[in-house]
Amino acid sequence: MPGWIDEGYQEYARRMPAECGLQLIEITPGHRGKKADIARAVREEGQRMLKAIPKGCLVLLLDVAGSAWSTERLSGKLEQWMADGRDLALLVGGPEGLAPDCLQRADGRWSLSPLTLPHPLVRVVVAEQLYRAWSLLRNHPYHRAG
Numbered sequence: 001m002p003g004w005i006d007e008g009y010q011e012y013a014r015r016m017p018a019e020c021g022l023q024l025i026e027i028t029p030g031h032r033g034k035k036a037d038i039a040r041a042v043r044e045e046g047q048r049m050l051k052a053i054p055k056g057c058l059v060l061l062l063d064v065a066g067s068a069w070s071t072e073r074l075s076g077k078l079e080q081w082m083a084d085g086r087d088l089a090l091l092v093g094g095p096e097g098l099a100p101d102c103l104q105r106a107d108g109r110w111s112l113s114p115l116t117l118p119h120p121l122v123r124v125v126v127a128e129q130l131y132r133a134w135s136l137l138r139n140h141p142y143h144r145a146g
Helices: 003-015 038-052 071-084 100-105 119-137 141-145
Strands: 058-068 088-092 108-111
Touching: 003 119, 038 100, 058 100, 071 119, 088 119, 119 141
Parallel strands: 058 088, 058 108
Antiparallel strands: none
């Protein structure tokens, strides 16, 4: 990843309190090239994602076809997730999307935007939006000043 991506993600991950910490787990992408079996690559990526999900997690897919939430709605969702007591796993697919097994495992879908965003940028946007949602819950000045 470019340095600015890592710096952006780390900036917001560092700001999150322990009660709502962020952990990024990167999955090795499947082989893509001229003669690559794309369906196989997606399937194998999905298997690696599912193995990386801690037991008992709530699983949300980041998907353009998911629900789009305002900051206030996301803050309410975050409050529900924190009250639920389970960890939350957010899955981001590769260029061809998520494997069918991941789609089946999902408890919900969240759309950041109807735009197609570069996958590296997604991690920064998600971290910032989760921090903003948390700041709104705690009446922290970030949301009002951001």
